[in-house]
Amino acid sequence: MKLYCAMCGRTMFSAAVYIGNEAIGPTCARKHKLMELARIGVGSVKMAPARKKPGRNGDTLDMFEELDQE
16 A cells, blocks of 8 residues: 655655645655644644664564575
8 A cells, every 4th residue: 555645646655744634745744844733733733653664573583594694
């Protein structure tokens, strides 16, 4: 599922701000100063939840561990 900015229609990896249920991308949020409004909690402008970057899972073994030892 792709996310699209509600203001400009560009695809985005993750939303920066939500206005109601509409996702706003980071470029439009900065351009229209929505990040500052979301930080202070004006109206229905809310910060998007922080997304974790995919990292290494410590619970699984490496698929090619012999290559890591070289």
